[in-house]
Amino acid sequence: MTVREPRLEIEYCTQCRWLLRAGWTAQELLTTFTTDLGEIALIPGTGGVFDVRLGDEPVWSRKERGGFPEMAELKQLVRDRIAPARDLGHSDRR
Template structure:
């Protein structure tokens, strides 16, 4: 008797945003909250958000492989408004972020 065979194809939806966070520092909640905020803001523009466990104090945000924020390079964590602008500038440059944009221009 033949058994059905399934081929799993990994399909990545674009654009893909990755948040790599340090498990030793217990930054999962921060990474999850950041992902939730970005998915809420960019509901149709983002194809996928991935949380990637890491170590050594890492907290990096990448979009399609390009680093938008690195805790090691920029020091500290990104302000959410700034991170939203960085993402917007890459995936929806004509989009108005409402109060987030108005706060940045003052």
């Protein structure tokens, strides 16, 4: 099996039933970064986890940040790592 780079992982809590949130997050990121992301993996976890990683590098951790990311902020964090010159349009405006 070939791993396409960059690989983004979303680890979500199955006990909390956050699969839909993880799936929606993946959809939003794939829609925005159509050619910049190689793949997105949804990883089942437990214990209230909702972590987003690029490779081994953490992008967002619900436990560390005290909640879920706003989508515009998450897109900016991902963009800053994979396509820093890219304009995100309305997601870049405050």
